[in-house]
Amino acid sequence: MAAERLFIFDCDGVLVDSEPLAAKAYVHAYAGRGLTIGPEVIAECIGMKQADIFTRIEQxxxxxxxxxxxxxxWKVTKDIFTEELQPTPGITEFLETLDRPRCVASSSSIERILHSLTLTKLLPHFEGSIFSSSMVKRGKPAPDLFLFAAERLGYAPQDCVVIEDSPFGVQAAVAAGMTVLGFTGGGHSSPAHAAQLRAAGAELVFAGWPAIAAWRRANGL
Structure with missing residues (x-):
């Protein structure tokens, strides 16, 4: 009998359609300090924790x-999220039918994760099972966060299914030895997005939650 699987969800761009809003927040925050960056720069940082984003933008x-x-x-991001943040299309229905253990493992701060999930009414699906990169030494693309979440919940890496929208996140899950599904159903997705996730190591890439639900049923997961 196959072991029960733990489903590990990234938050931004997977559970909540936040990446375009986060890019706007960075542009506005930098402008507020008299600095100019474009959203295309932020696109290069998707999946990173904030400290690493600052470093990458400087590079x-x-x-x-x-x-x-x-x-x-965070101040600018919080205001924008409060006004505009939505769940990714179909995630609410997916979670309502997911009868498997699940958790969130995100590069964002705990405060931002909780704010995002509260606004989108997804928090009840994950209470007590939320992990942030602030809990580990190294953020994505290192595997630390995924390994930490799995260990805390009592699952071996090979029994975990990670759903990620960023190449950095996919690389982290691959390094952790987990099954990785790429997700391109967020508002930041581009024509090259799926190929980027495959190149990073995603086993399969899905454009929406109905397709992932069908894959789960077909594989008895």
Missing amino acids: LTGVVFPAAHADDI
């Missing part, structure tokens, strides 16, 4: 955000 553009004002990012 790509030479623009340095003042460390003393790092909280600006």
